[in-house]
Amino acid sequence: MSRALLIVDVQNDFTEDGALAVAGGDAVAERITAFLAAHAAAYEVIIASRDWHDADGDNGGHFAEAPDFVDSWPVHCVAGTEGAEYDPLLATDTVTHHVRKGQGKPAYSMFEGVTDDGSSVAAVLTAAGVLSADVVGIATDHCVRASALDAIAHGVRVRVLTDLIAGVAPEPSEAALAELAHAGAELVESSAA
Incomplete structure (x- = not known):
């Protein structure tokens, strides 16, 4: 049975001092790096996603000068900028596939993006025969x-590694985790992985 690790949007703009900073983002990057050092060999596929928005335009209404923080947001993760890069505390040397999402349009799920060679996440998982995936990253209440x-x-049978995620706010993060559990995800700490 093939396993995958899905690392969601551990980027400078989503960690401390970023355009849409999530408290605890840097700590999550460090913990994911430590987890990879100990467990990368357990995964046939390790996919890391990044928001990668166009510099021009509003990216399909995703960017707004007066954002509602539900459907529209301040400018963030613009392609080629420091904010769009992985947090430097996240080691990416074991990542097998890098995904960019949100070019010119809103995109929350890594499944809406493409790898460097133009493949979808679904195609990568299917080709590798992935039956289970562990999900980590930022932000619990949105892209995770x-x-x-x-x-x-x-x-895919999903486990969310609850000590390797960070959310924008406690209440929506708790609601997101409850929704995921109801959808069939297992919520566990990385020590159980």
């Missing part, structure tokens, strides 16, 4: 939630 739900919809 969307990516995990899409993995479940793809037929």
Whole structure:
């Protein structure tokens, strides 16, 4: 049975001092790096996603000068900028596939993006025979939630490693985790992985 690790949006703009900073983002990057050092060999596929928005335009209404923080956001993770790069505390040397999402449009799930060679996440998982995936990253209440739900919809057994995620706010993060559990995800700490 093939396993995958899905690392969602551990980027400078989503960690401390970023355009959409999530408290604890740097700590999550460090913990994911430590987890990879100990467990990378347990995964046939390790996919890391990044928001990679166009510099021009509003990216399909995703960027706004007066954002509602539900459907529209301040400018963030613009392609080729420091904010769009992986947090430097995240080691990416064991990542097998890098995914960029949100070019010119809103995109929350890594399944909406493409790898460097133009493949979808679903195609990568299918080609590798992945039956189970562990999901980690930022932000619990947005892109982690969307990516995990899409993995479940793809037929993959999902575990969310709860000590390797960070959310924007406690209440929506708790609601997202409850939704994921109801959808069939297992919520565990990385020590159980």
